[in-house]
Amino acid sequence: MSGFNRQADDFARGARAILAYPDIGAGGGRGADARLDEAAGLAAAIGIDVRDRIALRLRAPKAATLFGSGQVEQIATLARMAEAELVIVDGAVTPIQQRNLEKAFSAKVIDRTGLILEIFGERAATAEGRLQVELAHLDYQAGRLVRSWTHLERQRGGFGFLGGPGETQIEADRRLIRDRMARLRRELETVARTRGLHRDRRQRAPWPVIALVGYTNAGKSTLFNRMTGADVMAQDLLFATLDPTMRQITLPGIDKAILSDTVGFVSDLPTQLVAAFRATLEEVISADLIVHVRDLSHPDSDAQAADVERVLTEIGAGGEGGAPRIEAWNKIDLLAPEQAEALANIAARRDDVVLVSALTGAGVDALRATASTRLTAANRVRHVDLDSADGAALAWLHAHGEVLASTASDTRVHVDVRLSDADWHRFNARRAGRTTAQAS
Numbered sequence: 001m002s003g004f005n006r007q008a009d010d011f012a013r014g015a016r017a018i019l020a021y022p023d024i025g026a027g028g029g030r031g032a033d034a035r036l037d038e039a040a041g042l043a044a045a046i047g048i049d050v051r052d053r054i055a056l057r058l059r060a061p062k063a064a065t066l067f068g069s070g071q072v073e074q075i076a077t078l079a080r081m082a083e084a085e086l087v088i089v090d091g092a093v094t095p096i097q098q099r100n101l102e103k104a105f106s107a108k109v110i111d112r113t114g115l116i117l118e119i120f121g122e123r124a125a126t127a128e129g130r131l132q133v134e135l136a137h138l139d140y141q142a143g144r145l146v147r148s149w150t151h152l153e154r155q156r157g158g159f160g161f162l163g164g165p166g167e168t169q170i171e172a173d174r175r176l177i178r179d180r181m182a183r184l185r186r187e188l189e190t191v192a193r194t195r196g197l198h199r200d201r202r203q204r205a206p207w208p209v210i211a212l213v214g215y216t217n218a219g220k221s222t223l224f225n226r227m228t229g230a231d232v233m234a235q236d237l238l239f240a241t242l243d244p245t246m247r248q249i250t251l252p253g254i255d256k257a258i259l260s261d262t263v264g265f266v267s268d269l270p271t272q273l274v275a276a277f278r279a280t281l282e283e284v285i286s287a288d289l290i291v292h293v294r295d296l297s298h299p300d301s302d303a304q305a306a307d308v309e310r311v312l313t314e315i316g317a318g319g320e321g322g323a324p325r326i327e328a329w330n331k332i333d334l335l336a337p338e339q340a341e342a343l344a345n346i347a348a349r350r351d352d353v354v355l356v357s358a359l360t361g362a363g364v365d366a367l368r369a370t371a372s373t374r375l376t377a378a379n380r381v382r383h384v385d386l387d388s389a390d391g392a393a394l395a396w397l398h399a400h401g402e403v404l405a406s407t408a409s410d411t412r413v414h415v416d417v418r419l420s421d422a423d424w425h426r427f428n429a430r431r432a433g434r435t436t437a438q439a440s
């Protein structure tokens, strides 16, 4: 591993910055203020000192500078007054725009993807998470070799080459990046294989896995701590949890379940980052129950929930065949009494919603009970008819479920087995795969 992550906070900590939001009217239902707040939160998470902020309405983004010339001047003035070394543009900035804006502002420019990458770089905790973040970062930087600011400059030292980026140098840099990316991909394959083995081993244990998902800052880590009694990070930090954190918990009627805390979602997830989420998302895909933690005190709560739902669907954890889902409507302690009451009325009519305050602990017992009910209901007895020669299928059922009875005749075995919905789905997919394989 290079010094990639260790150095991640060196450049950002205490950097004076201003924030500019190019409002192209596509904030996913969010107001400009909320977007600026979120970006400020993200920046603060890696210690950037955000001194001022501005939202500018863009009718049509300019190819060269993104913002119009008057707007560029406005931002430049603000940056000067704030003595900013850094201008964070909360949107996508092309390499050319970045270069032109850096000239105009006499400051470094970083866009939303760059900012999120910095946070991931700092938060990634497992080997796989780190590799994926580094890969995403190299991919992102490869197009920005002309004048880079963030990791590449640091990696220049790490790679053992120095000097200004002349054309030859840029070519050499590109080659080094390509080589490094190829190496990282190979390392990732090895790590992912090992991880797959670990997961299989765990899944053979008959414990249900509950995954906490939610928008960044929704309160997942706080709830995780509440439910596990574990002293893991619960800081006023966004993305305190990039890599899965797992703990064993007890629920009413269920001795052992595994609770898994996952990365916070954000809107406009840059495509380069999707792979970097994999380590966490895979836990969600194979979970037996998904608890969607929502910050009901946030003005954009609905838009945030829609973002989370969209990503869940994208990764195949939503809809038909996906794990059962419940919602924990969090931070109710922050709501006005009449608002809390209105929500309680809605929740009372739904069996998949529980009002909680992870901070005070209110509603957490009800959440445990609901989780337990959902898990138990999903663990139904299934009747399976197998070819008696199919020892592998029988072994699979024994490994994943509770075999209650099995009766054998000459060529068939009939099995009554208690299986979760997720495992039942997996078993059938496995069988369908085998049938296809046999047929072809």
Ligand SMILES: Nc1nc2c(ncn2[C@@H]2O[C@H](COP(=O)(O)OP(=O)(O)OP(=O)(O)O)[C@@H](O)[C@H]2O)c(=O)[nH]1
Binding pocket: 214, 215, 216, 217, 218, 219, 220, 221, 222, 223, 234, 235, 236, 237, 238, 239, 240, 241, 262, 263, 264, 265, 330, 331, 332, 333, 334, 356, 357, 358, 359, 360
């Ligand atoms: N008032 C109040 N604050 C809460 C509650 N739950 C969490 N918080 C606060 O919200 C902030 C974010 O909480 P976290 O638990 O770190 O949120 P998270 O969802 O894990 O965040 P990411 O790691 O960014 O995904 C912290 O300051 C918590 O103290 C709650 O029920 N009430």
